[in-house]
Amino acid sequence: KQEVTQIPAALSVPEGENLVLNCSFTDSAIYNLQWFRQDPGKGLTSLLLIQSSQREQTSGRLNASLDKSSGRSTLYIAASQPGDSATYLCAVRVSGSARQLTFGSGTQLTVLP
Amino acid sequence: DVKVTQSSRYLVKRTGEKVFLECVQDMDHENMFWYRQDPGLGLRLIYFSYDVKMKEKGDIPEGYSVSREKKERFSLILESASTNQTSMYLCASSLRSLAREHTEAFFGQGTRLTVV
Numbered sequence: 001k002q003e004v005t006q007i008p009a010a011l012s013v014p015e016g017e018n019l020v021l022n023c024s025f026t027d028s029a030i031y032n033l034q035w036f037r038q039d040p041g042k043g044l045t046s047l048l049l050i051q052s053s054q055r056e057q058t059s060g061r062l063n064a065s066l067d068k069s070s071g072r073s074t075l076y077i078a079a080s081q082p083g084d085s086a087t088y089l090c091a092v093r094v095s096g097s098a099r100q101l102t103f104g105s106g107t108q109l110t111v112l113p
Numbered sequence: 114d115v116k117v118t119q120s121s122r123y124l125v126k127r128t129g130e131k132v133f134l135e136c137v138q139d140m141d142h143e144n145m146f147w148y149r150q151d152p153g154l155g156l157r158l159i160y161f162s163y164d165v166k167m168k169e170k171g172d173i174p175e176g177y178s179v180s181r182e183k184k185e186r187f188s189l190i191l192e193s194a195s196t197n198q199t200s201m202y203l204c205a206s207s208l209r210s211l212a213r214e215h216t217e218a219f220f221g222q223g224t225r226l227t228v229v
Contacts, residue, residue: 031216046220
């Protein structure tokens with residue numbers, strides 16, 4: 001059974017820092033990996049989708065990498081801002097599974113002004 | 114702009130009531146999902162549907178049912194609400210594509226349900 005782990009569970013950084021969030025998964029048979037952002041009390045906003053054949057994807061200050069063979073993904077946030085404060089979740093789309101997504105438990109990020 | 118809309122942001126219901134949570138997507142997606150999210154337990158899949166009138170149980174279907182009469186609408190039904198169903202409920206949709214690498218999930222804004 002696929003398991004997805006995100007460490008650390010919480011992270012606090014000063015504004016302007018570059019930071020990395022980690023996501024690991026146990027089964028490398030995935031179609032893709034998706035990073036989401038969740039603000040308190042709200043739904044999930046899709047940030048980046050990395051296909052299993054890709055190594056990385058970029059959107060603005062965000063860069064996500066994928067190493068399928070080692071079961072790892074990272075989300076790099078450049079020049080962090082207080083508005084980046086949120087919970088970040090990763091999810092993998094498991095090959096051969098109609099249930100689609102398996103989620104990590106998230107990293108709660110706080111960017112201090 | 115893709116959109117998944119849940120009918121309510123907040124709901125308060127009494128124990129034993131029948132509760133309907135509605136979700137509508139405007140992207141012509143085949144797949145739709147209902148999750149609940151609880152502190153310390155993460156997102157758990159309740160039910161999903163890959164076509165009209167089709168449904169599959171997720172990991173925690175007990176106490177819930179679903180209805181998918183039209184492609185764009187997926188309803189979650191709590192037959193007799195209980196306090197342990199107090200939670201954040203999230204609806205999602207995705208395209209059923211042969212190129213599964215490209216399949217991306219989109220979520221609604223969530224419904225915070227409190228059962229008293």
